[in-house]
Amino acid sequence: DSKFVERTLRLAGTQPLEMLEAVQRSLVLQRPQTWADCVTWAYHQWHIQYSDNIRQLLHNFPPEQ
Numbered sequence: 001d002s003k004f005v006e007r008t009l010r011l012a013g014t015q016p017l018e019m020l021e022a023v024q025r026s027l028v029l030q031r032p033q034t035w036a037d038c039v040t041w042a043y044h045q046w047h048i049q050y051s052d053n054i055r056q057l058l059h060n061f062p063p064e065q
Helices: 004-009 015-029 035-060
Strands: none
Touching (some): 004 015
16 A cells, blocks of 8 residues: 555554554564464464453453443
């Protein structure tokens, strides 16, 4: 996306820095080098999005509330 950086820099607060750091982490610092690395990365991302984040939400907002 040719306008990604331009749109990102217009975000509020620290969002631009956080977004650009996440991109750098994914594409440069923690870039998978092998198929096994890709599988490990994907598992880690899945675990964060569909386990850790959901558990945190349930902790913060218990179903009985």
